[in-house]
Amino acid sequence: MIPTITAFERSPDRGKGLARDMRVRWTLEELGQAYEVRQLSFSDMKQPEHLALHPFGQIPTYEEGDLALFESGAIVLHLAERHSGLLPTDANARMRAIAWMFAALNTVEPPIVERSMAWILEREETWYVQRLTMLDERVRRRLGELSRRLGDADWLDGAFSAGDLLMATVLLRLQSSGIVDEFPNLAAFVARATARPAYQRAFEAQLAVFLQAQSAEVSSPAP
Amino acid sequence: MIPTITAFERSPDRGKGLARDMRVRWTLEELGQAYEVRQLSFSDMKQPEHLALHPFGQIPTYEEGDLALFESGAIVLHLAERHSGLLPTDANARMRAIAWMFAALNTVEPPIVERSMAWILEREETWYVQRLTMLDERVRRRLGELSRRLGDADWLDGAFSAGDLLMATVLLRLQSSGIVDEFPNLAAFVARATARPAYQRAFEAQLAVFLQAQSAEVSSPAP
Numbered sequence: 001m002i003p004t005i006t007a008f009e010r011s012p013d014r015g016k017g018l019a020r021d022m023r024v025r026w027t028l029e030e031l032g033q034a035y036e037v038r039q040l041s042f043s044d045m046k047q048p049e050h051l052a053l054h055p056f057g058q059i060p061t062y063e064e065g066d067l068a069l070f071e072s073g074a075i076v077l078h079l080a081e082r083h084s085g086l087l088p089t090d091a092n093a094r095m096r097a098i099a100w101m102f103a104a105l106n107t108v109e110p111p112i113v114e115r116s117m118a119w120i121l122e123r124e125e126t127w128y129v130q131r132l133t134m135l136d137e138r139v140r141r142r143l144g145e146l147s148r149r150l151g152d153a154d155w156l157d158g159a160f161s162a163g164d165l166l167m168a169t170v171l172l173r174l175q176s177s178g179i180v181d182e183f184p185n186l187a188a189f190v191a192r193a194t195a196r197p198a199y200q201r202a203f204e205a206q207l208a209v210f211l212q213a214q215s216a217e218v219s220s221p222a223p
Numbered sequence: 224m225i226p227t228i229t230a231f232e233r234s235p236d237r238g239k240g241l242a243r244d245m246r247v248r249w250t251l252e253e254l255g256q257a258y259e260v261r262q263l264s265f266s267d268m269k270q271p272e273h274l275a276l277h278p279f280g281q282i283p284t285y286e287e288g289d290l291a292l293f294e295s296g297a298i299v300l301h302l303a304e305r306h307s308g309l310l311p312t313d314a315n316a317r318m319r320a321i322a323w324m325f326a327a328l329n330t331v332e333p334p335i336v337e338r339s340m341a342w343i344l345e346r347e348e349t350w351y352v353q354r355l356t357m358l359d360e361r362v363r364r365r366l367g368e369l370s371r372r373l374g375d376a377d378w379l380d381g382a383f384s385a386g387d388l389l390m391a392t393v394l395l396r397l398q399s400s401g402i403v404d405e406f407p408n409l410a411a412f413v414a415r416a417t418a419r420p421a422y423q424r425a426f427e428a429q430l431a432v433f434l435q436a437q438s439a440e441v442s443s444p445a446p
Contacts, residue, residue: 057368067318069322071325071326074324077321095300098300103278106294109333122354
């Protein structure tokens with residue numbers, strides 16, 4: 001059965017692949033699983049039909065037969081458990097890869113999202129520059145810890161796993177800041193991850209959606 | 224084999240049970256598993272020995288034979304997978320409970336932590352009051368969505384699960400703000416969760432550590 005995920009009809013990042021459907025698309029591509037995408041407008045996301053699937057009115061969701069899931073981390077874990085390739089078979093190594101999934105989403109991502117939210121909501125405020133300096137320092141400290149742990153390894157713990165995949169998507173959110181480049185081994189980690197054919201296929205698929213939305217807008221301009 | 228977790232020797236919340244070891248203690252109590260605790264000072268947490276266990280120099284960690292884990296979410300998941308009681312046996316219901324674990328840690332907790340961090344780092348800044356209003360609104364919106372989904376159910380999806388446990392610990396971090404009380408069903412959810420004997424035992428255990436540290440300090444004052 002081919003699962004259906006949801007994604008932005010018109011991603012706010014303009015096709016840069018930073019929306020959370022990218023994590024699920026990339027996972028599906030790594031695992032060689034076909035999928036369908038239901039595109040949602042911002043208005044669709046707040047309708048009862050979507051809220052029944054996603055209590056917080058976000059994307060992505062995942063539907064496959066009787067199963068409906070939300071939260072990109074849970075969807076990636078579900079897929080990685082069902083198909084081989086993104087979690088080690090050894091029980092302890094499997095749990096350590098899952099620990100990196102949680103680390104990406106609960107320890108590394110929050111200060112990065114806080115930094116992005118400041119740009120979105122506070123960049124016109126008098127305090128923005130002063131806060132940004134503070135937020136950058138907090139992100140830098142966490143990336144320093146991550147960089148020290150990665151050392152000169154290719155991936156966070158053995159072979160490429162769902163933990164590396166999520167960590168790469170989180171670090172990509174810092175792309176425009178230049179902060180990742182201060183840590184050459186993390187920049188190389190991201191480059192290695194995004195060079196994977198599965199990442200490339202997922203990236204092209206989400207970009208195509210954005211370009212389609214953009215061209216539809218050009219061909220039918222507002223009255 | 225009895226696992227060992229790490230916790231603060233002297234919790235910064237002064238024994239209120241808001242540190243992340245509480246999630247693991249509570250889980251172990253729900254599952255009826257004995258455990259040992261290695262207490263760490265703030266200085267211990269940044270030493271190479273602890274950083275080998277936890278790349279970000281935080282608590283809790285979990286050691287059991289050959290397995291060493293960090294990230295409270297991963298530790299709770301590991302325990303819930305190994306012992307019955309905190310995850311449904313039905314495969315789909317199990318994944319939905321895991322989705323609530325991720326929702327607690329990646330969707331509900333971040334704006335709550337951002338609010339706490341503002342109090343810790345920015346409360347002397349001129350912008351603090353204005354930002355706090357904004358942060359409260361963001362937390363309120365998310366709690367509104369959670370409240371709507373919970374409705375008049377006891378727990379988020381069927382029987383009490385690891386997802387409810389993590390969500391309750393996240394909501395407890397808002398205790399002093401009064402925001403949870405604006406949503407009577409969420410306040411009742413937290414009350415129901417914290418009334419569980421396993422929560423009570425875990426709470427007492429972490430409080431005892433704090434009281435011990437405090438009394439040690441009183442009996443040997445700084446020179």
